[in-house]
Amino acid sequence: MRAIGIETGGDRPRLFDVARPDPAPGEVLVRTLRVGVDGTDHEVIAGDHGSVPADAEYLVLGHEAVGVVEDPTTTAFERGDVVVPMVRRPPPSGTNAYFERAEPDMAPPSDCVERGIDGAHGFMSEYFTSPAPYLVPVPAADAPWGFLAEPISVVEKALDLARASRSAFTWTPETALVLGNGPLGLLAVAVLAPEMDVYCLGRRDRPDPTIDIVESLGATYVDGRQTPVESVPRVHEPADLVVEATGEPRHAVESVDALASNGVAALLGLPGPQDLTVDVGRFHESLVMHNKAVVGSVNAGPTHFHAAVDRLGELPAWFFDRFVSDFVPVDRFEAAFDASIKAAVEFDTV
Ligand code: NDP
Ligand code: ZN
Structure with a gap:
C-alpha cells in the first residue's frame, strides 16, 4: 500500500510502498480517508522536531486522520464505523502511569511516542492499525472534516x-x-x-x-x-x-x-x-x-478528542469549506505540503 513519509536525513516527503498492516486481536484495521497537514509536519520534515521509529529508516507522516473501520477484530467497533485516531502511544519501553490513567497528553516527551511525529509511524497511508482505546468514534455525517478533530x-x-x-x-x-x-x-x-x-x-x-x-x-x-x-x-x-x-x-x-x-x-x-x-x-x-x-498545553487526551468531535458538529459548514483550502489526492500529495491555509491528503472516500 502507499504511504507518505520522510526518510532519515531527507528534506521532503515521498511515497513509500509498505506492507498493509495486520491488526492483532484488540486492534482495529482502519481504511484511511483524509489526513491533514500542519506546521508540525513541516517541522518534522525540516528535522526540527520528532524522530523516526527506533527500528526504521523513515517515518510515515500524518497525525490528523479520519478513517473507516475495515476490520474491528475483537473490539466493540463495527465495520464501517468512522473513527479518528489519537496521537500518543506508550514508548517502546512499555506502558506507564500516564497511559494507564488515560492521560497520554500529560506524559513528558520521554514517556510517550507520537504517531507521525516522534518515534512511531503516522496515519498517512492507505490503511493503519490502532488499539481500540486510541480510536474516537465520529458521526458518519462529520467524516469529511473528521481529520480536524485532532487540531481542534x-x-x-x-x-x-x-x-x-x-x-x-x-x-x-x-x-x-x-x-x-x-x-x-x-x-x-x-x-x-x-x-x-x-x-x-x-x-x-x-x-x-x-x-x-x-x-x-x-x-x-x-x-x-x-x-x-x-x-x-x-x-x-x-x-x-x-x-x-x-x-x-x-x-x-x-x-x-x-x-x-x-x-x-x-x-x-x-x-x-x-x-x-x-x-x-x-x-x-x-x-x-x-x-x-x-x-x-501540548497534545490532547480522550476527553478533548471527544469534545473536538462534538465541536465538528457545531462549527458552521462554511468555516470548513474556507478553512480547508486544499484537498489533494495521494498521487499529487506534494501539493498538500504547500497549502495556502490548511490541506489534507485524500486517500479514499466513505
Ligand atoms: P503556523 O506556523 O502555521 O501559524 C502560526 C501563525 O502565527 C502564522 O499565521 C503566523 O503568521 C503567525 N505569527 C507568527 N509569529 C507572529 C508574530 N510575531 N506576530 C503575529 N503573528 C505571528 O502554525 P500552526 O497554526 O499550525 O500552530 C501554531 C503554533 O502551535 C506553532 O508553533 C506550532 O508548532 C504549535 N503547535 C502546538 C501544538 C500543541 O499541542 N501545543 C499542536 C500543534 C501546533 P504568518 O503566516 O503571516 O507568518
Ligand atoms: Zn496537527
Whole structure:
C-alpha cells in the first residue's frame, strides 16, 4: 500500500510502498480517508522536531486522520464505523502511569511516542492499525472534516487547562485574544467566537483569506505590526483569555501584559531558543497583583478528542469549506505540503 513519509536525513516527503498492516486481536484495521497537514509536519520534515521509529529508516507522516473501520477484530467497533485516531502511544519501553490513567497528553516527551511525529509511524497511508482505546468514534455525517478533530482537540485541551486554572473563583471570560492566524489560531477563533468577543492578532496585509475567515467568524483582526500584543488592552480591551498560537517566544511574556485582572494565557506555540531582555519584575508583579495565570498545553487526551468531535458538529459548514483550502489526492500529495491555509491528503472516500 502507499504511504507518505520522510526518510532519515531527507528534506521532503515521498511515497513509500509498505506492507498493509495486520491488526492483532484488540486492534482495529482502519481504511484511511483524509489526513491533514500542519506546521508540525513541516517541522518534522525540516528535522526540527520528532524522530523516526527506533527500528526504521523513515517515518510515515500524518497525525490528523479520519478513517473507516475495515476490520474491528475483537473490539466493540463495527465495520464501517468512522473513527479518528489519537496521537500518543506508550514508548517502546512499555506502558506507564500516564497511559494507564488515560492521560497520554500529560506524559513528558520521554514517556510517550507520537504517531507521525516522534518515534512511531503516522496515519498517512492507505490503511493503519490502532488499539481500540486510541480510536474516537465520529458521526458518519462529520467524516469529511473528521481529520480536524485532532487540531481542534489541541484547542479544547488548552481551554480545559485555562478554565481549570481559574476554577477556584467565579470566572466569566468575555474577551479573548488569539495570537496567530495560522491553522491553530483560526480553529481557536472558531471555537471561541460564539462564546465571547474575540480578537485575533496576525502580521499580514489585507486582502488575506485568513483575515476574511477571522472577520466572518465575527472576530476582530489586529495587525500586530501596528498594535503589538502588549498594546492590545489600550487600543482595544484587556483579554480575560489569551490563546498563543504563533510560536513567537516574546508572546509568552507579552501575553501577560494583554491580560485583564484574573485572566489566563494558554501557550501552544513551539518556539526555538531565543534570548530576550524582559522586565521580569513587572512580569512577576503583574501575575501576582492581578491573579493572572499562564499555562502551557501540548497534545490532547480522550476527553478533548471527544469534545473536538462534538465541536465538528457545531462549527458552521462554511468555516470548513474556507478553512480547508486544499484537498489533494495521494498521487499529487506534494501539493498538500504547500497549502495556502490548511490541506489534507485524500486517500479514499466513505
Ligand atoms: P503556523 O506556523 O502555521 O501559524 C502560526 C501563525 O502565527 C502564522 O499565521 C503566523 O503568521 C503567525 N505569527 C507568527 N509569529 C507572529 C508574530 N510575531 N506576530 C503575529 N503573528 C505571528 O502554525 P500552526 O497554526 O499550525 O500552530 C501554531 C503554533 O502551535 C506553532 O508553533 C506550532 O508548532 C504549535 N503547535 C502546538 C501544538 C500543541 O499541542 N501545543 C499542536 C500543534 C501546533 P504568518 O503566516 O503571516 O507568518
Ligand atoms: Zn496537527
